[in-house]
Amino acid sequence: MHNKRISEIPLSILDLSPIIEGNTAASSLQNTLDLAQHAEKWGYHRFWLAEHHNMPGIASSATSIVIGYVAAGTKTIRVGSGGIMLPNHAPLIVAEQFGTLESLFPGRIDLGLGRAPGSDPLTSQALRRGPGSDGQDFPERLRELRAYFNPVEGSSPRIRAIPGEGLNVPIWLLGSSGFSAQLSAALGLPFAFASHFAPDYLLPALELYRNNFRPSEVLEEPYAMVAVNVIVADTDEEAQRLATSQQQQFLNLIRRQTGPLRPPVDDIERIWSPEEKALIQRQLGFSAIGSPSTVRAKLEEIVQVTQADELIVAAQIYDHSARLRSYELLAKLARLNES
Template sequence: MTKLSFLDLASVRINETPTDSFQQSKQLVQQAEKLGYHRYWVAEHHNMQGVASSATSVLIGYLAGHTSTIRVGAGGIMLPNHAPYIIAEQFGTLDAMYPGRIDLGLGRAPGTDMMTARALRRDHQGADDFPELVNELLHYMSPVDEERLPAVMAVPGADANVPVWLLGSSTYSARLAAQLGLPFAFASHFAPDQLMQALELYHRNFRPSSYLQEPYAMAAVNIVAAETDEEAEGLSTTLIQQFLSIIRGHKHKMRPPVAMEELDWSMSEQMMVERTVSARIVGSEATVREQLQAFVEKTRVQEVMVSTPIYDVQKRLKSMEIAMRASK
């Protein structure tokens, strides 16, 4: 059986608000827990009308509060946007509220455009200092000597039981995760080009640590599952429109599916979108099972993070169920 987890951006649909999105995310995380998904992550993005997961740690607390067993975490926190001390306090607090259920994935991009990055009031030279930021965060979350307390201590945060992951869409974080002995997750759901290179580099250079004795890798994949291949292909046009909007520099809310022939895109745009979403699995249960098995055999990942950008919430819940059956 392939271990499945779930990625959510708290997508905002046309004519809806973030309030609606959070209610839908509550349904999704409860479904994920019921079906046996291992973890449920939300990602930090900013200044995007269709994404409501900007206050990531707050949303994690909300979702963890409406579940009881599933791991809930960040996939991820864009660390250059924040002081590591604050993140240690936030996730230490979450761990104190929901012991043993919180994950912290870290990314080095701002998760937004440069104007919004400036509005975040952080020096985005910080992306170049990502290794130092990660080490600082790990320091604040490490155990303390009660006899010699540090001058600056994260409370809560110190000695928190929160696994720290490094996330990436290139080889940079793969190399750093290997060096630090941390688990690694690759964002092949939107940047598949360097997937195999990053995973090979991570496994080859991994150093055992107090965090992890053996390498542990996960890859994110778009999975759109339905009763038939034809229905799934139709539902996947929401994903296509999503990336077409990004390529054009738009920030639209999530759009309903359309007929494939109604997609208004140039040949170059089509090639760009197809390349961006090449790591996708679309189809019936049998098709998903075959393609998921092939993906796991190719990558040798221990876990697959499923992104399911389907407009209709009930169909999204159904896709989650089909994907889980297909993983067994």
């Protein structure tokens, strides 16, 4: 096993455009662009946005529009989806949207795809999903989508994605189970695992992916990106306090109470029950929270255990300046600008 170091692999950002208590989606989207501009300067590799619906704390529901906004306000960083939930959309629409983005920002757009709805069942229905849109037909939808970008040679398709056809938009499969791991291995595509909220199946999924990987025109060898929650502050105590915003967000999900991202609290123990605490700590088990030295040690351990080719970092931090500070400290401890 190669002794991989955090300084040797790319670091990327997964941003959920958090809407904080007392604020608006408009300011969240401005903060997202501000973070992306700083991330570009600090040496981050990609900046991905996620599709979620009916969530009062997340502003990136119209994901491809936000990708366009971020790409227009930056110059070199790759911008993409982490991910677009394919069951919610006609593959033709996705091909046209990402073909448009690639035409506007050539060589900078990534298309990460998931098969979950990114919402609750009622919202899924409202997204005009017909029967059979539960993700079971994901391989067929993916095949259709890829054919719009790369039509079979010699054929003259009756439906064409313009823009889209002939463009190289890297497709990633995202997942939190073995399904996407096996599919991305079979197709020779890069794979990203959602360990920032579903860590339990991470190592088996990575093993499945690597053991079953078939080289393709896209990739000669497997390429796995692992998602981690990272919050860095000057001290362990301050970082742990900042992390209580995300803990409260997960607590709300467990209690079926959605809402904006809440300010950090001094004593989270007063808010959750022992059962809720255990559940949330398990869900958020793939986290590195603390001072730069604490976080560096934890990330080195994660890279060793997973042998990740890239880490993508999420940080649900209430205060925008503290969020910027966290990502700046992370870039410094990983020495991104020196690599």
